[in-house]
Structures are given as C-alpha cells and as structure tokens.
Amino acid sequence: MVWAIDLEKSDESRLALRWSGRWMLLHRILAINIFALAILAGSIFYLDGFRGRLTASEVAQAGTEVRIIADSLAVAEPQERQYLMWRLGQDSMVRLRVYGPDGAKRMDSWEGTTPTYELRDPKAEPFRKDVARLLDQGFDWIVGAPDPPPLAEPALDRLDAWPEAQAALRKREPATMIRRAPEGTPFISAAAPVGRGDEVLLLTSNAREIRTVVRDERSTLGVILLVTIIVSILLSLFLARTIATPLRRLARAAHRVRLGRDREVAVPLLPARRDEIGLLARALHDMTQSLRDRIDATEAFAADVTHELKNPLASLRSAVDSLDRVEDSELRHQLLEVVRSDVARLDRLIVDIAEVSRLDAELSRTRFEPVDLGHLVESMLESWRNRAADRNVSIAFARPRIGSAVVMGDWSRLSRAVDNLIDNAISFSPPGGLVEIAAARVDQEVFLSVEDEGPGVPRQAREAIFNRFHSVRPDEEAFGRHSGLGLAIAKATVEGHGGRILADDRHDGRTGARFEMRFGGHPA
Template sequence: MAEKSGEEAPQLSSGETLSTTGRFSLTARILLVNMLPLVFLGGGLFYLDSYRTQLINERFKLARIEAQITAEALAGATRERQEALLVQIGKEQGMRLRMFDAEGRLWADSFALDEPAFTFDDITDDTWDQQFARWLDRTVDTIVAAETVTDYVEPESDTAEAWPELVRAREERVSQVNLYDWRDGTPVITAAAPVGLNGATLLTVRNAVDITATVRAARTTLVTAVLLVLFASAMLSLYLARTIVTPLRQLANAAVKVRQGREREVEVPRLPDRSDEIGLLARAVSDMTGALRQRIDAVDSFAADVAHEIKNPLASLRSAIESLPRVEDPKLRRELEQIATHDVRRIDRLVTEISDASRIDAEMSRATLERIDMADLIRSIIGSREYRAENQNHRIELTTRGFAANVLGVGARLERVIENLLDNAVSFSPPEAAIEVTVDNDGTCVSVTVCDSGPGIPEDSREKVFKRFHSVRPEQEDFGNHSGLGLAIARAIAEAHDGSLLAESRSDGAPGACLHLRLPAA
C-alpha cells in the first residue's frame, strides 16, 4: 500500500463525503431521530387552536339562540316581570343582560338590578402560571396567524349606538353575535336581539372563561406530557449514544495512534464484555492491529536479515576484487576469479529468492484460484526433475491414497512448494537413497508428505527450519548454494492457501525427516 508523504491523512471524516448526515455527530443524530416524533406530537398545541375556534363557534350559536329565546320571553311582559326575568336568566346563565328602548336608551341592566352574575379577571394579581398561559396563548396565535379580536371595553355611553351588534340588530331586526377579547385572554361573546315589535332590543354579555380553561388545561397536559417524554427520550438517547459513541471514539483514537506510529505498543480495546456489533468491531480492529504489528515486525526483521545475508557475499566479493590487481600468480588469480564469480551468483540467487518471498502475499491476494490435482502435479514435477537430472540419482517414490487429491490454488506457487520440498529432501538424503512422497485425501484435507533418509531434524529445531535465512546444510554441499529461504517461502505459500507446512520425524522410526504439507480439499 503506497503512502502519501508530506500530506496529513484525514481523520475520522470519510463519511462526510458520503452523506450530508456526516456533518453532524452520531450523538446529535440519535437525539434528533428520537426527539423528532415528539416535536411533531408537540404540534398538537396548534391543533388546539382550531379546537378553541370550534368551541367559540358552538358558543356563538348558543348565544344567538339564548338571546332570541330571552327576547321572546321578555316581549309582552310587564316592566316588573321583564326586570325579574333579566336577573333570573343572568344568574342562571352567568350573563349580563341589558334592555334598550325604541330610542336606544338603556332602561334595564341585570348587574344594576342585582348582584353581578360574573366579574372580569383582574390580571394585575395573576400568578406566574396564569401569566405563562397567556404568553403561550399569544405565541400560538402568532404562529398560526390567528385573526385579531377586538379588546372588550365597557362603553362610556349607555345608548345602543355604543354597541355595533345592537345597531345591526335594530336596523335588520334579526339577532346579531359578536366576539371580543378580555385582557386575560378569555373570549367575551355578545348577542343582540330585537324584543317584540316596539323597537326595544336586548344585549347579552358572557365571559366564556370555560372555553379558555378547557383549552389551557388541554395545552398544559399536552405540554407536560411532551416535556416529560422529551426529557426521558433525551436521557435514553444520550445513554444509547454513549454506549455507541464512547467505544467508537476509543477505537478511533487507537487507530489514529497506530497510523501515526508514535507508540510502539498501542492497546486497542477489545471490549470483551460486549457481545454486540460494537464488541465484534472492537475485537476485529484489535486482531487487525495485532496482525499489522506482526507484519511490520516481520518486514523489519526481514529487512535486517536481507542486509545481513547480502553483506557477507559482498564483503567476500569486495575482498577478491581488491586482491586481484596485487596478485601475479595465475593460479591464485583464477581462484580469486572463481570466488568472485561464486559470490556474484550467490548474490543473484539471494536477490531472486528475496524478491520471490516478498511478492507472495501480493500475488496471492490478486491470483485466481483453479482446481489442481496434487498427484498429477507432483508426477509432472518428478518427471521434469529426472529429465533435468536434479534428483542426483535419488529415486523418488510417489504413493497416492484416498480420494482424488484436488485443491483450489495457484499452480505455479504450489509447484514451487513441491520443488522446495524435493530440493530439501535431495540435499539431506544419502546417495541413491529413496525419497518417499505420499499424497492422501481424507475428504476434507489433502496431505502431501515428503520423507528423506537423512539425519533428521531435532525436535527443538523443527520450527527454526522455516525461518528466513535459517540454513543448516549437509557437510558435502558447497557453501552458498542455498539462500535459506526455500522452506520459509514454501510455508508462506501453504499458509496463503489456508494450509500448513510442518516438519516431523518419520513414522516408521527410520532416520530422516518428513515435511508435511496440508491443504483444504476442493
């Protein structure tokens, strides 16, 4: 993976290019999603304004009917009877009733004849909740653009001309209704109706406090419920956000430290107590970080080993080349030239093996797997080696067992594994000794075992032979003919195929070692 130099990588902002929701934190989005429905529920406050209008309309109809019935009851009655009816109806209905004569002069008032049936609220001594209720009424009216209602003010004149509804009733000879607003926000409903045929008129005034009380009680209940649910929802949302955001921030901070590489050992929280997706993510990130750290350590170690292994033949080559101009003896010069040639070949072999080892992971990640019969592949390799005389007079015996030994893999890489195993067996086997190759398939796993007749591998060294540049060669073999990467490359290829490669002793008790390759069966 290539890294950009001189450019700071963006931190925790990749989601911002995917959606506009990336502009807001996860906590804010959780709060918004959980509280938005409650905000819509709070919109019921505005619905109550239409409910209030319906109540007033119904009260309009009632006020018109009451005025008409009262006017009919007053028509034809004596003055004493009319005054008694005004007082009685006013007390029973909680209204103020006024009678005007044909010239529009006030001649009877239920409040003047007896105790007032109601009194208007004096807002100067209202409590804070009443003040808040009036403020809420005004706020809702402003938001819903409610029609402005004329404030109710008692006229200074006692004539009918002071009341618009009375003027219309006298002119049109039909009942009229009007709406006013008292200072405390309660509606005042007036109704005017003609009384008899002599031109007299009746005016009723009602302060419909019950309408405002009903609407305000409903609003108070709704607001209280919405606020309580909003608070509970906010607390639950914050708790939910904390359980999600806090571990994500911990993982993000650990990932940033890993990327910056400022700390050698970064502890990525694994959250073992969480079995949900956050816990799975934490453990996956922790495992990924561990694998990345191992890969970095392996690369560092590999680079140091490469420098060390190349330095030795380079030093030998430099010494031989520097000595050549000072040597006059032809025989010694030929020996120095042979040493230089050997070192050059050794360096070339090392570079080739190192390049091959470093490309395994990258090539395997891009390779297309194909179905391969391991038995056929090994037969082909054995025939090619015999044709090239690479077996050094050793007899290679192939035995197949079980099902067809089919695996999914990269043919060239698996061929490299078998070649390395056979090279190792040929190197350690005595002259003309047989090399046994067994291929077995138990239905789930294909096993390839290569056994030689050499000195074997001590149990405490069976893992060391797979380390890079670890090379313990037979005494008869020329120095530098092997890089020490053969078995390390073979194991890397096996693991890239989800398999394994192990060193074992021979199962028959005879001297020698067995290299055991296991691959998943196709």
C-alpha cells in the same frame, strides 16, 4: 495537527459499560429519539384532544341552556320576559336575544345593563398576547385543527344574520355554531325556538375560558417538555459517553499507532462490551498487534538480509582484492571461481529475498481459482526427476483420482511451494534414495505429502526450519547453493492459501522426513 494523547490502561475501566453494555448502538439511538418524540407528540395531541373535549362540552352546555331558557320564556308572562332574560343572561354570563317572525330583534339581555362579555381588539392588547396567539396558531397548525369562521357582528342585528337561529326555527330544535372571535377565542352561539310560536332565542358567549384553560395546560406541558429536554440532554450525554467517547479514544489510539511514536500503544480492548464499539475496539487492538508483529518481522527480516548479504560480499571483496596481487594462473582461476560462486549466491539471495518480500502482497491481490494438486505435481514431475538423477535419487508419485485433490489457490505460487519441498527432499536424500509424493482428500481437507529417506528433522528444529535464512544443509553439498528461504517461502505460501505446513517423521517408521501441506478442500 498532532494530538497530545495520554492513553492509559485505566481508560478501559472508564469506557466499560454496565447494564447497557449488551445493547446495540442502533437500539440506544432509537430508544432515546423515540422517547423524546413520543413525549412531544403525545403532549401536543393530548392538549388538542383536551381542548376538543372542553369545547364540545361548552357547546353542549350552550345547547342545553338555550333550550331551557327558551322553554322558560315560553311560559313566562310578557311583562316578565325582559327581566327574565336579563337575569338569566347575567347569571350565565351570556347574551340572549329574541327574534320575531319578521326577523327583527324584539328583546336583548344587554339592553340597559352591562355586557356579560367583551370582544377585544387584538391590536389594543399587549405584545405578550401576540406571542400567545402565535403559539396558538402554531399549535393549531401542528395538530391540523379546523379553523372556524371569524365572527362578524352584523351592522343590522336581524335573524337572517345568524344561520344557526334560522336553522333552529326551521327544524324546531336547538342548533349551535362555533366562530372565532377577533382576539382568537371561541365564540359559541346556540339558538332554539320559543315555545310553539315563530320566535327564536339566540344565546351567544365568548368562551374565553376555553383558551385560558388550554393555555394553562400548555404551560404545564411546557414544563414537562422542558424536563423532557433536560432528560434528553442527559441521555444524549450518556449516548456520547457510550459512543462518541470510546470512538474518540480509539481514533486517538489509531492516530498514535500511525505516528509510531511509542513502541507499545495501549488500545482499549473493552472485553465487557458486546456491541459495535466492543467489536471495533477488539478489531483495532488485533490490527495494532498484527501491525506490530509485522513491523517486528520486517525489522528482523531486514537484519537477517543484511547478515546474509555480508558473507558473500565479504568473500567477493576478498577474492577481487587478491586478483591484483596473484600472479599464479591456477590460483587466479580459483579466485575467479570464488567470484562466480559468490555472484551466483548473491543472485539467488536477491531473487529469493524479493520473492519473500512481495509474497504476502501478491497473495492478497491474487484471485484464487480451483487448482488440482494431482495435476500440478504431474506437470512438474519430469523436471524433478531430471534434477534428482544427478544425485541418483528416484521420485515416486501416488496419483490421486482426478479432481479429488482440488484446492482454491494460485497455480504458480503453489507450484513454487511444492517445488521448494521437492528440492529440499532431493537435497537430503542419500544416493539411491527415494522421494515419495502423495496427494489426497480426507473428509473436507486436502493434503500433499513429501517423504524422503534422509536423516530426518530433529523434533526441536521442526519449527525453526521454516524461519527465514535458517539453513542446515547436508555435509556433502557445496556451500551457498541455497539461500535458506525455500521452506520459509513454502510456509508463507501455504498459510496465504489458508492452509498449514508440518514437518514430521515418516509414518512407516523408516528413517527420513515427511513434509505435509494441508488445505481446506474445494468441492469436487
């Protein structure tokens, strides 16, 4: 699907960040997630701790009350004990029972009066109570709260039905226990011996207020969590603005670059951002600019190739057309020489054009190895001298120390680049001239220089001579012997090896040109 995209330059100001522009994306993501989780976890465990403290307080209070009431019953007159139990039970909203030495129940504060609490049947409660109980169970499961034993009112109410009462009588000190009422509320019981006899007092209470208070606190925390969720949503929108929106715009810009519909695609640069998005924006911008430059170079190269091929083709066509009309054998011989010359020129052009077109791709795939430039020059020296002898030119090579002029590269490509420089120097050298070659290491840099005694390179042309199809040949050289790609190939090769190539005057002040390749050296 093709996206309809309007990427304006003003997008850069809308995508820029202010106070958070220097935060790494990892820091933002961690901060937001940890913030929300910390509030959630803190609220849950705070509520569990609050319930635990409240329950412990109720249990301690029940233990204190049962001891005080047991002491009061011990000093009360027998005829007053039932009334006292009834009164204290009503005031404290608890149930009081006294068991005798035989384990039978002797007194009960509920006898003849209204119960101070009730045990509700959960099946008879409304649906919203079931939901509340489910929330209680989920909360207990999250915090790992212990599940107290369920309350089962004994069919025969005797001392042996209450372990805490037996423990209080046996140890002669108050004992407490927590059970779970049928509707899920805490059921607190406490027992204490009555005086120094064998009677024991049992106090029971359905502490429904604990659950009520906890649920109220949970509602409050629910509001807090709701606010937290809203804040998290807002923070997520902020995160989307700082991450998703810029990435989406960068992706759309890349998509438009791929489609190639616009000559200039405005890719947000985002210079104010120092995080990964900023790095990506700048990398994508640079990549787009590099791609645009490559396209321009390819278009210019195609135009230059067309222009360079037209000349020999036009000459070849003219010579071939004239052959049918020419009867003079000498003139026919001259036309055939023109045909051969043009065919040879086309062959050189096609070979050099093919090499230039695949040079970058091959260098990007080539595995570089250490190359000793001194050894490379020595391996080709004899061939150059044979070539230079035809023009009465000498070649001298200052051999470096073995292993000193070593660079990381491809032997065949470097040898072709050096060969192009030597061929260029031989071409411009006068009869009896000398071409001097030197290779050496200076600090961390390795250079190879070629000097000739020709006319030199004008200062204003020292950049242009490395352009493709730029050819300024000596007057005495036959036309068409060079394609004008030799120095361009040398430059592309050197730059593909991370080096640079320069054209300059000779350093000794004599007439002539000096070409120098410079590379980052490989440890000797």
